[in-house]
Amino acid sequence: MKLDILALGVHPDDVELACSGTVISHINRGKKVGIVDFTRGELGTRGTAETRKAESEAASKILGVEVRENLEMADGFFQNDKAHQLKLIAALRKFQPEIVLANALDDRHSDHGRAAKLAIDACFYAGLVKVETLDAQGNIQAPWRPKQIYHYVQDRYMKPDLIVDVTPFWEQRMEAVKAFKTQFFISGNEDNEPATPISTPDFMLFLEARAREFGRLxxxxxxxxxxxxxxxxxxxxxELK
Incomplete structure (x- = not known):
């Protein structure tokens, strides 16, 4: 399946939190978009790998993506090495995206920056003929290199080089975020799980404030x-705003 855009996230919910409006916007323009999560988010304080899987499936339906896969790397302990690069290279060659959306280059969560560097290196090596990967049937995959990588802004503020207008899709975007019921505050769905910086009502306000700030620009x-x-x-x- 060839995709126009492949959104990469080291944790299930990274894509929803940072670039799901962009995903929805391009799907509405007739583009084929998919998501590849690196890990199952098993080290998260709240929820489990199993609940995150169910939540990511629900979010994917809201977004309308063509496909979503999980590479099942070790949360917190994956490395930007040959073994992990080859896993991602195989996915890039399978979906042949023109554009890749990837984690922030630097962020509060150390996984994010490491995942960004892994994405950069894998996208480059995926275009080299002498780097060999196999598809699910055991056939050698053809080389493929995306035309561009854009790194979405996450927790830590970074001055954007590009801003996508997601105004028409804001409500749908936030519904996809709220599909991760174990991770975020949802009124009427209070639980006894430990509080985290992203499970408070203030975090939802932060998401809106950040989007309004970028929108205003x-x-x-x-x-x-x-x-x-x-x-x-x-x-x-x-075509530029």
């Missing part, structure tokens, strides 16, 4: 920010 209500390591080009200046 381009003259819209809600925006999602991305950082690019390479220049962003266009053939039409009038």
């Amino acid at each position: 381009i003259g819209v209500k809600y925006g999602e920010g991305f950082v690019s390591r390479t220049p962003i080009g266009t053939t039409n200046l009038f």
